[in-house]
Amino acid sequence: MGRPAVGAAHRGMxxxxxxxxxxxxxxxxxxxxxxxxxxxxxxxxxxxxxxxVISPPRYVGVSxxxxxxxxxxxxIALENSLKYLLVVPVLQFCSIVLALWVRRPLRGIGWxxxxxxxxxxxxxxxxGLLWRWLLDESxxxxxxxxxxxxxxxxxxxxxxxxxxxxxxxxxxxxxGLGYYMVIYLAGLEAIPATYEEAAAIDGAGPTTRLLRVTxxxxxxxxxxxxxxxxxxxxxxxxxMYVMTGGGPVYSTYTMFYYMFDQAFGSLHLGYAAALGVVLxxxxxxxxxxxxxxxxxxxxxxx
Numbered sequence: 001m002g003r004p005a006v007g008a009a010h011r012g013m014x015x016x017x018x019x020x021x022x023x024x025x026x027x028x029x030x031x032x033x034x035x036x037x038x039x040x041x042x043x044x045x046x047x048x049x050x051x052x053v054i055s056p057p058r059y060v061g062v063s064x065x066x067x068x069x070x071x072x073x074x075x076i077a078l079e080n081s082l083k084y085l086l087v088v089p090v091l092q093f094c095s096i097v098l099a100l101w102v103r104r105p106l107r108g109i110g111w112x113x114x115x116x117x118x119x120x121x122x123x124x125x126x127x128g129l130l131w132r133w134l135l136d137e138s139x140x141x142x143x144x145x146x147x148x149x150x151x152x153x154x155x156x157x158x159x160x161x162x163x164x165x166x167x168x169x170x171x172x173x174x175x176g177l178g179y180y181m182v183i184y185l186a187g188l189e190a191i192p193a194t195y196e197e198a199a200a201i202d203g204a205g206p207t208t209r210l211l212r213v214t215x216x217x218x219x220x221x222x223x224x225x226x227x228x229x230x231x232x233x234x235x236x237x238x239x240m241y242v243m244t245g246g247g248p249v250y251s252t253y254t255m256f257y258y259m260f261d262q263a264f265g266s267l268h269l270g271y272a273a274a275l276g277v278v279l280x281x282x283x284x285x286x287x288x289x290x291x292x293x294x295x296x297x298x299x300x301x302x
Contacts, residue, residue: 048062050271053269077254081282084169088226088229095176095183119174160248164244164251180225227287227291230286230287230290241260256279
């Protein structure tokens with residue numbers, strides 16, 4: 001008679017603990033549902049309707065997705081968004097080098113870490129305006145390059161279609177360095193010193209220890225930072241909006257900018273939602289490819 005009573009008491013306690021856990025999770029789940037899952041479901045449903053805010057929504061099925069196929073601005077925006085992914089490997093490489101450098105116990109290294117993190121906490125509007133002024137035809141960048149003899153005439157960084165996208169990519173690289181440096185710095189600190197010490201005892205030099213021990217153990221951080229960076233590159237908008245307005249000649253017209261233009265410029269909300277669905281699909285494919293490429297590594301397999 002005693003054992004069933006004890007078992008029932010344990011089950012009751014387990015139920016109470018589960019209820020308390022869900023009670024604490026409820027605010028986070030509610031926010032996640034309202035601000036993440038609901039917009040995804042609503043946006044996907046909206047992509048099947050033609051809607052301009054003024055008139056009632058009209059169901060058009062997948063015709064807006066078919067229209068994307070013949071929309072030249074869609075292909076321009078998609079091409080520019082994919083080109084923007086070039087910033088990802090450069091940004092990750094520079095962040096790893098920077099993290100390795102600021103990890104060393106040098107005098108004043110704390111100041112350097114703070115200095116590299118300042119752009120991360122600076123508003124993108126301020127950063128965009130600052131770099132628009134620096135990259136102007138008569139700006140400081142052209143002045144310095146002319147004085148150094150690197151160029152013989154001012155370069156139209158933001159008004160020449162051949163340079164504009166890469167100039168904006170450089171600003172993204174400059175602003176993101178500190179953020180990803182912190183991720184890699186945390187990853188480096190998590191690697192036990194015994195691994196490098198064992199490699200040193202076996203005769204491995206600094207370069208061999210870096211390439212054969214440190215970088216492989218840093219792969220979980222590379223996976224995280226690479227995925228976040230790729231998603232951010234596909235969603236880039238503010239830099240273009242502040243610095244170039246999508247121009248010149250659509251050379252900085254990305255998918256996110258096209259979505260904004262269709263939704264709030266032309267009031268084609270359904271078409272903008274269709275663009276968002278395509279962008280989400282591209283992002284998911286890229287994230288899965290990233291995980292497949294780097295899913296093994298570090299101290300544990302995942």
